[in-house]
Amino acid sequence: MTNDCDVLIVGGGLVGSSLACALDAIGLRALLVEAAPARRLERRWDERHFVLTRTSIEALDRLGVWPLARHEAEPVRAVNVTGVGDFGSVRLSATEHGLEAFGATLPARVLGEALAARVAALPGVRVEAGRLVGLETGDDAVHATIDADGAARTVTTRLVVGADGTDSAVRRIHGIDVERVDYGQTAIVSVLAPGRPHAGIAHERMTADGPFALLPLAGDRTGLVWAMPTAEAERHLALDDAAFLTAAQRVFGYRLGRFARAGRRQTWPLARQIATRLVAPRAVLVGNAAQTIHPVGAQGFNLGLRDAVALATRLAAAGGDPGAAELLAAHAAARASDRERTIAWTESLLRGFARTGALGRIARSAALVGLDAQAALKRDLAFALMGHRDGLDLAGLTRTEAA
Numbered sequence: 001m002t003n004d005c006d007v008l009i010v011g012g013g014l015v016g017s018s019l020a021c022a023l024d025a026i027g028l029r030a031l032l033v034e035a036a037p038a039r040r041l042e043r044r045w046d047e048r049h050f051v052l053t054r055t056s057i058e059a060l061d062r063l064g065v066w067p068l069a070r071h072e073a074e075p076v077r078a079v080n081v082t083g084v085g086d087f088g089s090v091r092l093s094a095t096e097h098g099l100e101a102f103g104a105t106l107p108a109r110v111l112g113e114a115l116a117a118r119v120a121a122l123p124g125v126r127v128e129a130g131r132l133v134g135l136e137t138g139d140d141a142v143h144a145t146i147d148a149d150g151a152a153r154t155v156t157t158r159l160v161v162g163a164d165g166t167d168s169a170v171r172r173i174h175g176i177d178v179e180r181v182d183y184g185q186t187a188i189v190s191v192l193a194p195g196r197p198h199a200g201i202a203h204e205r206m207t208a209d210g211p212f213a214l215l216p217l218a219g220d221r222t223g224l225v226w227a228m229p230t231a232e233a234e235r236h237l238a239l240d241d242a243a244f245l246t247a248a249q250r251v252f253g254y255r256l257g258r259f260a261r262a263g264r265r266q267t268w269p270l271a272r273q274i275a276t277r278l279v280a281p282r283a284v285l286v287g288n289a290a291q292t293i294h295p296v297g298a299q300g301f302n303l304g305l306r307d308a309v310a311l312a313t314r315l316a317a318a319g320g321d322p323g324a325a326e327l328l329a330a331h332a333a334a335r336a337s338d339r340e341r342t343i344a345w346t347e348s349l350l351r352g353f354a355r356t357g358a359l360g361r362i363a364r365s366a367a368l369v370g371l372d373a374q375a376a377l378k379r380d381l382a383f384a385l386m387g388h389r390d391g392l393d394l395a396g397l398t399r400t401e402a403a
């Protein structure tokens with residue numbers, strides 16, 4: 001039986017597209033199937049700005065994506081964590097680690113466009129519009145049913161990767177359960193023009209309602225990610241620009257002077273959803289399909305990219321059948337510690353933010369000024385910002401002859 005491709009990637013979002021680049025780099029033939037029309041994808045990527053870790057930047061560079069995106073990147077030179085009503089603060093600077101920057105911010109739209117351009121130029125990747133609707137898994141191959149505008153067709157492959165986001169069809173078809181927590185929060189994202197230069201500092205401000213982050217962007221603008229209870233978000237969305245800026249100023253203060261302008265506002269409902277298994281026969285989950293996490297630690301794409309890199313380098317090292325059960329089991333085992341650590345770090349940040357009332361404030365102040373707690377927070381922050389590298393072999397992302 002001939003296969004249409006070595007690997008079928010379901011979902012051409014940021015992680016699925018990254019995986020397509022990585023598979024091409026190791027000489028596998030990939031088919032990438034994306035359900036959403038191109039224009040809708042671009043709209044969805046619009047207003048968000050990501051913090052990318054050093055590890056992610058290095059991986060994207062090796063995949064030929066970073067050169068297409070770097071013109072809009074802004075280095076993150078320091079991080080400042082403060083709390084509303086608290087006395088303490090934690091300041092972490094890249095120079096303390098002998099670095100010029102921890103990582104960089106990049107508009108999600110620019111990352112999406114760079115990935116799409118790179119994928120379109122790769123010889124080993126075919127991109128098709130369509131929605132995965134069924135999987136029939138045999139001993140040696142998988143038959144996937146793709147619906148394209150009402151016409152169904154079957155694709156035969158050896159491995160299916162579910163890069164199809166939070167509502168993953170691959171996960172559902174394989175009956176993989178999820179642990180889901182609805183935070184009851186919505187994030188408002190926008191761009192603010194501050195009165196003073198941001199100096200490459202990312203600000204995380206703790207509030208009783210949720211985290212308020214201001215990220216340094218190119219052109220001396222800042223990217224706002226402001227999480228709050230959903231009803232509050234609706235109220236803030238209805239404000240005119242001047243009232244919205246006043247509300248933001250009230251939370252952030254005047255560390256960057258007076259906010260002059262706000263860009264378009266966009267909302268994102270927030271929930272955590274973790275798949276209880278990463279693999280099934282001839283199938284594996286990556287990115288948001290595997291784990292959707294709160295944006296507070298800026299880790300979702302960074303973690304999903306590491307899923308993709310780890311999978312590709314394992315496939316390259318193993319050679320042979322990319323859907324072999326032992327290979328997939330080894331991949332799942334190897335991803336466990338990075339997943340658990342990243343999810344735990346994100347949740348610990350949130351717990352810190354969630355404390356309310358006078359007692360909570362005292363506890364948070366203690367956490368921010370207490371030396372031991374500071375050292376622990378700084379260590380975790382640096383680790384998260386630079387990107388976990390355990391077991392990742394970025395050098396394995398080099399082009400080899402087709403298998």
Ligand SMILES: Cc1cc2nc3c(=O)[nH]c(=O)nc-3n(C[C@H](O)[C@H](O)[C@H](O)COP(=O)(O)OP(=O)(O)OC[C@H]3O[C@@H](n4cnc5c(N)ncnc54)[C@H](O)[C@@H]3O)c2cc1C
Pocket residue numbers: 010011012013014015016033034035036041048049050051052130131132133163164165166167168169187189225268286287288289295298299300301302303304
């Ligand atoms: C406000 C906010 C800020 C964030 N900031 C950061 C940050 O600073 N740093 C960071 O690392 N991460 C950040 N994240 C997280 C990041 O956005 C996600 O983790 C990442 O985009 C997930 O990408 P993905 O490709 O796995 O999933 P998705 O982007 O959801 O892509 C899945 C794709 O699969 C397609 N699809 C779905 N079903 C099917 C099907 N049946 N057949 C075919 N295709 C299908 C969809 O159309 C979609 O294009 C943030 C998230 C939010 C909400």
